[in-house]
Every structure is written in C-alpha cells, then in structure tokens.
Amino acid sequence: MASRAIRVVLADDEIHIRYLIRNIIRAEGYDVVGEANNGEDALALYRKHRPDLILMDINLPLKTGDEVLAEIMRENAEARVVMLTMVADIETVKRCLETGATDYILKSNSVEDIRRMLREIVEALPEEEGT
C-alpha cells in the first residue's frame, strides 16, 4: 500500500455517480484532488494536478472521455487513466485500452466490486507513484 495518499481526479457528468465514486475513493484512503463534470475541465484538472490516477467517464460533454484520454496520452504516455463505463460502451472501452487507458471499471458493478477493482489498480501502479 502507498506510504502517501494516492491523488485522484474524478470526471463524470452524473452528480450521483461522482458522489458514489468519490466516497469509495475516500473510503480506500485516497485523495480526490479534483472533480469535473465535462471533458474539458477533466483535461484542465489533469494538467493542473498531474494526479496518480484519473477515473473518467466515457460519455462526457464538451469533450468525450476518449478524446481527453488521447490528449493525455499525447502529453504523458505514463499517465494512468481508468475509464468509468457501462456495458453498452464496451466497444469504446476497447478503443480506449488501445489508446492507452490503464483499465476500466463498470459502473454497474457493486460497490464492493468497484472498491476491489480500485485497490487492484492502485496496487499495480509503479513503485514511484504508489509509494
């Protein structure tokens, strides 16, 4: 487990999804350093905070999650971006993984499953980012 708090940027346009994921992130002991409800703000928050992890919805307004992902990857191929998604978006998820997304989390999963997946993702972070 990290000796310092993992810093996370969270982006989703649904307020109740942000509330849910934010509380899960905090319950795991990680910090939410920024939240966005559209893709442009998500990109700005990434540039501002350079977080350890970005949890980002695919269907964001103004700039979609896969567009933001591509821009982040162009700027920093080492960035860790996890897509938040629904089953219906699975084709887009495949494209995101090809673009460089670290992983994806299905929003339809139970809270327990989301927590477990989040822990596994953080544990897989490189040493310099996770310690």
Added chain:
Amino acid sequence: MDTGKTGVVLGCAVVRAAWEDVCRVPALLDRVGECLFVTDEALRIVLANRAFLETFGKTELGEVVGASLGSVAACRIAAQHACGSAGMCADCGWLQAVATCTPDQRGDAECRILTCGGAAMDFQVRVYAAEAIGAPAPLYLCSLRDTFAEKRLRVLERTFFHDVMNLASGVRGLCEMLVDPDLRPEEGLTPMICESSQKLVEEIERLRTLRGAETGDLRTWVSEVSPSGVARAVVDRFREEAQSRHLQVIVECDGPVADLKADRDLLLIALGDLFRNAVEASSRGDRVVLRCVQEKERVVFSVFNPQPLSQEVRWHIFERSFTTKGAGRGVGAYRAKLIAERYLRGTVWFDSPEPEGTTFHLALPREAGCSRLT
C-alpha cells in the same frame, strides 16, 4: 416450374423477355418473401416481385415498370429531381450499392428513403449485376430487406441500457453505501438517493410514454397548466446538464401568458426533449433560451441554441432512428413531435438559419390541448 400460376409480373418487353429466357427468374421472384426487383442500366424497373409491389402499395407491375425506385417509393428527393440526379443522391444507399457491384461482386449498402408523406423507410440493399442475352447492357437484380423495425428496437435498447442502467446502477451503489460500515458517506446521501431515484423514474416514464405514444395506448390527463411554470420546470430538470457544459440558460416569457389546458406531464416530456437536445447540441459558454409567448389562441414555446443544424440533420431530425449523439443516443426530437402533434394537438417545427443558430418551436392551442381525454 408452373409460371402460369405465379402471376409472373410484366415488364419492359424486350429486356424482360431476354431475362426470362435466360434465367427463368420471374417465377422465382414471386416466391421470395423479400422485396426483389430488376432494373436496366438506366435504373428503370423492368421486373419486380409481389413483395416489392406490396411494400410500396402497388397491385400491378405496370404501375412500376419503367419507373425508378425513388418514384415508386415516393422519395421526397425524387419528387423534385429525377431519381439519382440530385446532390443528396450521392448518399443514397441503393445507388451506392449499384455503383459498387460488378458481375463478380455484390453491392451492399444501407438505404433510407424519406417519403413525401414524411415517413422513413430503412432497407438493407443488395445488388447483383448480370449480363443477360439480348439485353444491351447489364441488368441489376436488387433486394430490399426492411430494417426499420430493427433500427427502432436497437435505438430503444441502446437508450435503455445507457440512460436507465446508468441511473439504476448509481441508485444501487448509493443504497449500498447505507449498509457498508466502511464507507461512512459524507452528508447528502439521502437526498442524493431521492433525486437519482426520481430521475430514474422519469427516464422510465419517458420510455414508457414513447412506446405508448407509438402504439396509441397513451392516456392523457388534462388540467390548467401554467406555461411559465412548465418552462421553469423543464429548465430545473436539465440544470445539471446545462451546468456541465457551462451554458447560460435563460427563461423568457414575453408579456402575460395565460394558462392553457393540456396534459402537463406530456408537455414536460415533449418540451424537455427539445430543451435537452438544445443543451446537448451546445458548446461551452453558449446561451440557451427557452421562451414562451401567447399568440392569440395558442401558446408557443421556443428553444434556441446558437448551433445551426447541418443539411443532413435537417432532413432527418424528426426520424425515429436518427441521432446526432453517437451510438445509442437520442429519440428526443422524434418523441417531442409525436407527443405534441398526436396527443397535445400541437405543432413542432424548427428553423436553423446560419449563423444565428437553431430554434425549435412547440405551439399548443390554449383550449382542449389533448386529443385523447381520459
């Protein structure tokens, strides 16, 4: 093969005779449930089967021989230009399939025909080119498979899975937080559950309303409705979406607007669809205006956003299976028009002059604004 009993269709005599002589196709054509027809090189129909005639409301082959597919189908573009000659015909799936087929290669395309009556027909088109003895040029054997129902179902499923499942998953997650001792959620959980549950119910209701409207099963409830109150309720419902795009939302009621008699819930859905479309079509910082004004014995709601519609969108905006929002999104304009015009005795239209933007209008009579009273 008993060609005498199959009601072999008639056609342009010379070309048809050549085709019949070589292939004995006509009798087979009638036995196939799919729409089949044969054209000459100029794309004039020379043969067609019974299914083709029935699909387009014809009884005799003579009604279609020599005509183009566009004129037989009452294509709205073919009504103004010769079939295949307009600029938009470059997008016609049938013509693309014809253009790409060779004697060795089948032409395949999806084709949507918009009729003069405002209906849309969707087909999967397949075209085979064939050399026929005696015919001066290749003939084209074309099949049309009706895909309109498939597309409608696909849109419904995608919309359901995305919007409803998104909300339902969120509600379930929030409820799980109540029983997970580790989570210790921050303040506001209970109102969050109430609000997202309400959105879930509304989303299901919108879907149910759409299906009811299409099947004629929708029940309406007429009451005195405040137009300005409806406008404010619509804006409140989609405030979160507007904020996520940093939009400036304005509600304007020009002068005194008297109450109207209508089904408030249906009006909220129809106007909400138009407003949500405007929000989702807007860019960061855009101004979206919802106006209501009384014009004699009717009330007109107008939803403006500064993004003009492309020509293609203008053609298709009120179609059931059309969306500008990517896979799985959007039946809003179709639903708004369907509800307003079939159940509220209203009218929905739009204007989109460049570069001003786009305005959708929904006009309702002040009295008896419902066609099915319960």
